[in-house]
Amino acid sequence: MKAPTHSGILENASPATGIGESVLRVEDAALLTGTARFLDDIPVVAPLHACFVRSPHAHARILSIDLTAARAMPGVAAVYGSADLYGQLTEWRMPLGFALAALPANTTPFVLAAKEVAFAGEAVVMVVAQSRHQAEDAAAMVAIEYELLEAISDCREGLAEAAPLVRTELDSNVLQRYTLGYGDCDAAFASAHRVLSERFWTHRGAAHPMEGRGVLALPEPGTETLTVWSSTQMAHELHYTIALMLGQPEDQLRVITPDVGGGFGAKFMIYPEEIAIPAAARMLGRPVKWLEDRRENFLSSIQERDQYWSVEFAVDADGHVLAIRGDMVHDHGAYTPQGTNVPYNSASSMSGPYSIPAYQLDVSVVYTNKVPVATVRGAGYPQAAFVMERMMDRIALELGMDRAECRRRNFIPPEKIPYTKPLKSRAGVPLTIDSGDFPALQARALAEIDYDGFASRRAEAATRGLCRGVAVANSVKPTGRGPFESARVRVLPSGQITIYTGALAMGQGIKTTLAQICAAHFGVSAEAVQVQAGDTSFLNYGMGGFASRQAIMAGSAVEQAAAMLRTKIIDSAAVLLNVGRETLTLANGEVRGPDNAAISLARLAMLWKGVPGYALPQVGDPGLDVTVHFHCDAQAYSGASHACEVEVDSLTGEIRILRYVAVQDSGRIINPMLAHGQVHGGVVHGIGNALFEWMGYDAGGQPITTTFAEYLLPTAPEVPHIDVVFQPSPTPLNPLGVKGIGECATVPVAAAVIGAVEHALADIGVRVAEFPLTPVRLLELIDRASGAPTGAAPSIEEK
Amino acid sequence: MNNGDASQARPIRLHVNGQSYEGTAEPRVNLADFLRGELGLTGTHVGCEHGVCGACTVLVDGCSARSCLMLAVQAEGSELRTVEGLADADGTLHPIQQAFHELHGLQCGYCTPGILMSVAEMLEHNSDPSEAEIRDVLSGHLCRCTGYQNIVSATLRAAVMLREGRIK
Numbered sequence: 001m002k003a004p005t006h007s008g009i010l011e012n013a014s015p016a017t018g019i020g021e022s023v024l025r026v027e028d029a030a031l032l033t034g035t036a037r038f039l040d041d042i043p044v045v046a047p048l049h050a051c052f053v054r055s056p057h058a059h060a061r062i063l064s065i066d067l068t069a070a071r072a073m074p075g076v077a078a079v080y081g082s083a084d085l086y087g088q089l090t091e092w093r094m095p096l097g098f099a100l101a102a103l104p105a106n107t108t109p110f111v112l113a114a115k116e117v118a119f120a121g122e123a124v125v126m127v128v129a130q131s132r133h134q135a136e137d138a139a140a141m142v143a144i145e146y147e148l149l150e151a152i153s154d155c156r157e158g159l160a161e162a163a164p165l166v167r168t169e170l171d172s173n174v175l176q177r178y179t180l181g182y183g184d185c186d187a188a189f190a191s192a193h194r195v196l197s198e199r200f201w202t203h204r205g206a207a208h209p210m211e212g213r214g215v216l217a218l219p220e221p222g223t224e225t226l227t228v229w230s231s232t233q234m235a236h237e238l239h240y241t242i243a244l245m246l247g248q249p250e251d252q253l254r255v256i257t258p259d260v261g262g263g264f265g266a267k268f269m270i271y272p273e274e275i276a277i278p279a280a281a282r283m284l285g286r287p288v289k290w291l292e293d294r295r296e297n298f299l300s301s302i303q304e305r306d307q308y309w310s311v312e313f314a315v316d317a318d319g320h321v322l323a324i325r326g327d328m329v330h331d332h333g334a335y336t337p338q339g340t341n342v343p344y345n346s347a348s349s350m351s352g353p354y355s356i357p358a359y360q361l362d363v364s365v366v367y368t369n370k371v372p373v374a375t376v377r378g379a380g381y382p383q384a385a386f387v388m389e390r391m392m393d394r395i396a397l398e399l400g401m402d403r404a405e406c407r408r409r410n411f412i413p414p415e416k417i418p419y420t421k422p423l424k425s426r427a428g429v430p431l432t433i434d435s436g437d438f439p440a441l442q443a444r445a446l447a448e449i450d451y452d453g454f455a456s457r458r459a460e461a462a463t464r465g466l467c468r469g470v471a472v473a474n475s476v477k478p479t480g481r482g483p484f485e486s487a488r489v490r491v492l493p494s495g496q497i498t499i500y501t502g503a504l505a506m507g508q509g510i511k512t513t514l515a516q517i518c519a520a521h522f523g524v525s526a527e528a529v530q531v532q533a534g535d536t537s538f539l540n541y542g543m544g545g546f547a548s549r550q551a552i553m554a555g556s557a558v559e560q561a562a563a564m565l566r567t568k569i570i571d572s573a574a575v576l577l578n579v580g581r582e583t584l585t586l587a588n589g590e591v592r593g594p595d596n597a598a599i600s601l602a603r604l605a606m607l608w609k610g611v612p613g614y615a616l617p618q619v620g621d622p623g624l625d626v627t628v629h630f631h632c633d634a635q636a637y638s639g640a641s642h643a644c645e646v647e648v649d650s651l652t653g654e655i656r657i658l659r660y661v662a663v664q665d666s667g668r669i670i671n672p673m674l675a676h677g678q679v680h681g682g683v684v685h686g687i688g689n690a691l692f693e694w695m696g697y698d699a700g701g702q703p704i705t706t707t708f709a710e711y712l713l714p715t716a717p718e719v720p721h722i723d724v725v726f727q728p729s730p731t732p733l734n735p736l737g738v739k740g741i742g743e744c745a746t747v748p749v750a751a752a753v754i755g756a757v758e759h760a761l762a763d764i765g766v767r768v769a770e771f772p773l774t775p776v777r778l779l780e781l782i783d784r785a786s787g788a789p790t791g792a793a794p795s796i797e798e799k
Numbered sequence: 800m801n802n803g804d805a806s807q808a809r810p811i812r813l814h815v816n817g818q819s820y821e822g823t824a825e826p827r828v829n830l831a832d833f834l835r836g837e838l839g840l841t842g843t844h845v846g847c848e849h850g851v852c853g854a855c856t857v858l859v860d861g862c863s864a865r866s867c868l869m870l871a872v873q874a875e876g877s878e879l880r881t882v883e884g885l886a887d888a889d890g891t892l893h894p895i896q897q898a899f900h901e902l903h904g905l906q907c908g909y910c911t912p913g914i915l916m917s918v919a920e921m922l923e924h925n926s927d928p929s930e931a932e933i934r935d936v937l938s939g940h941l942c943r944c945t946g947y948q949n950i951v952s953a954t955l956r957a958a959v960m961l962r963e964g965r966i967k
Contacts, residue, residue: 034883210907262907
């Protein structure tokens with residue numbers, strides 16, 4: 001198939017190579033023509049198909065498992081309970097992701113549950129058959145006898161002394177309890193002009209990449225190699241974990257990441273299925289494939305964001321926040337697959353872009369009989385930003401101040417940046433905002449949305465019977481989590497320039513971004529550079545795609561590797577052509593010097609691969625092949641200021657977002673087109689959290705929203721046009737000056753949207769301290785604020 | 800799909816992208832699985848298997864249909880169009896594909912094939928759709944990556960390209 005043509009009709013995209021140009025994506029051709037290879041498109045001959053029998057109960061003891069009937073079903077190759085994996089696994093439980101966290105041993109999920117199930121959706125039995133249909137037929141014949149146990153659905157109930165335990169192996173439902181803080185809160189509260197307090201509920205949602213998880217394992221008897229494809233955000237971690245759990249020699253194992261249909265955090269995890277499927281393939285000596293269907297995705301892919309906050313703010317008469325104190329209860333789900341970074345991120349990021357002299361937050365991380373919690377786009381930061389920004393609105397309201405002015409007075413002043421917060425990261429490193437200008441971001445957002453001219457728009461809406469509101473919300477998020485990312489830049493003997501990286505492509509356009517960075521060093525277009533991401537056979541180490549890190553970490557690694565390789569190319573060409581290196585240019589596959597002297601990259605690569613009996617072109621290792629691990633432990637802080645304008649129909653509860661402005665500081669932008677796309681997606685994820693996405697569980701822990709008809713993702717008519725402005729403060733932390741984007745556009749959104757709704761209804765006096773805000777819930781709040789009689793039950797946050 | 804007990808399997812003959820195909824499927828096999836598994840046309844993706852996400856949208860006798868909600872046996876004798884049939888045989892992209900490429904109307908690309916087919920159907924009936932009409936059609940699709948904005952822009956551009964007869 002032909003590569004897409006760049007027809008030159010573009011206003012905002014071009015085929016140029018330079019950093020800062022909207023280079024068209026190298027990923028697109030296959031994706032647009034149906035020739036991409038997602039997990040289920042890998043052409044492996046005659047794979048067996050697996051499915052999992054999952055617990056229908058939120059909490060139960062397993063009394064017996066009878067697999068006899070299932071094993072007798074047509075087409076069945078094998079049926080495995082936990083005991084049937086004996087001898088195949090080195091441990092029954094998954095290893096703890098982020099293993100440096102000090103957590104008890106009995107906290108991670110089981111590969112297959114054996115004695116007890118702790119959430120509806122936990123895998124108990126794996127069925128492998130000739131077809132998925134036959135596997136599911138047989139799964140229906142698996143007989144598991146359960147004794148129901150009491151379940152915890154609401155994490156606050158789990159805190160009670162007499163609460164039933166989420167798992168009977170636990171001593172307490174509280175996994176962690178700690179206080180994070182600094183400064184003298186008591187003194188600040190004692191001297192405060194006003195103390196304002198409020199309770200908040202932020203809600204669990206799910207990541208919902210459009211492609212679910214999936215694993216394909218292929219044993220190759222000749223080499224005793226196991227090749228595993230997985231739709232994952234962390235190929236190298238999966239390689240490590242499979243080797244560890246299956247006792248598979250590392251050098252007889254290859255993990256390949258195919259095209260990934262979105263991640264958003266859900267694939268930033270090593271799941272039990274990613275161990276069970278390779279184990280089955282190795283036992284059966286046949287390729288085995290498992291694809292998560294959407295119902296399973298609701299029941300077993302990680303979720304995030306249920307937290308209950310109770311905070312007090314001490315403020316002076318001018319609206320300065322003197323101190324914050326309070327507590328936060330975090331719903332952790334049934335197990336700990338991957339540490340407790342989400343609540344820590346929330347608790348440590350509460351102050352956001354503001355200077356808060358004293359802070360104290362008591363954090364309780366509480367198990368519930370629900371799907372385990374780990375990072376979804378934003379990773380704890382949206383919750384804290386919601387609480388902080390809603391409180392900024394509250395302070396302004398109570399003191400009769402403008403809401404933007406209240407924020408302005410509390411910003412960390414640009415002249416104090418780099419600014420070290422008196423808090424440390426989970427790894428004990430000080431939290432230092434390396435760069436940024438928060439007042440300028442907000443000023444831009446206000447100007448873009450015409451904040452000053454709002455009154456006339458409000459009046460106009462009122463003539464149509466609608467309530468109009470506007471709000472601004474700010475955030476800052478550390479991006480580019482270390483410790484490193486890998487890039488190997490290579491000129492193959494054919495002359496082909498190829499990048500291998502431990503970074504993971506899952507839709508962001510990272511291949512284009514990396515190709516673009518590399519291409520600039522070689523004088524070629526980005527599409528001339530091949531990129532292989534997430535294949536462990538080309539690089540020994542890699543971290544993967546998460547924490548808005550890849551342009552920073554992998555981008556910098558490519559930048560350095562390409563520069564080093566270019567130097568080697570130019571230096572050796574200078575020797576071979578017998579000219580000064582400063583006279584040479586590298587472009588379009590050849591090095592050119594004065595007087596038509598030239599040598600092709602392919603010829604150089606051939607000479608550098610070595611010819612028996614002849615010296616290499618220069619002293620050095622063979623090959624045009626440079627691997628760089630870019631190291632950076634400090635994080636680059638990406639700021640955002642979002643402004644949102646809504647109209648609310650107070651009779652129906654309908655909320656329409658009319659305008660949305662996202663001003664982002666993501667440092668230097670490599671590809672504006674891709675950067676805009678990341679912001680669009682991030683904002684709409686936040687709109688989903690704010691208004692639509694409700695992952696319902698009943699009081700017994702039964703999930704009650706397990707289809708897209710029940711769990712609403714935003715669709716095109718509900719979302720507004722999003723105006724994106726990049727206002728960069730480049731970071732000194734990496735050679736490109738880039739900062740993260742992907743999550744940073746999600747963090748302030750719920751606060752901006754709900755702030756605007758509350759502003760629209762200010763005359764009625766509605767206060768909104770929760771998300772998602774559905775029309776039904778908004779009507780309840782309107783009725784209550786306006787004193788209307790209401791038969792509504794108290795909401796979850798009011799119980 | 801049917802390499803086990805295929806006693807109820809039925810032969811199915813249909814046309815996909817102008818080419819005739821024959822395969823067999825058990826009555827319970829849906830059209831998406833038949834296209835992907837039996838015919839090897841893996842461009843059509845399955846995102847929810849319950850008819851909401853729209854990733855599996857194909858055109859059946861010219862009308863968009865969720866191939867996850869339709870049984871393969873129901874497609875007997877039909878003319879199907881899938882994403883594989885949009886570009887020219889020489890690989891030249893269809894204007895809709897070209898517009899999605901130029902305006903970054905896709906990120907992970909998983910939902911894209913279904914969206915392209917819905918857009919193709921719309922533009923065949925309405926050569927000059929408004930943004931609201933486009934968003935209405937897109938409401939049958941879920942995309943988690945793009946926020947839809949560039950999909951809307953790309954569709955508007957594709958309409959212009961098709962109206963102006965801009966060649967693929």
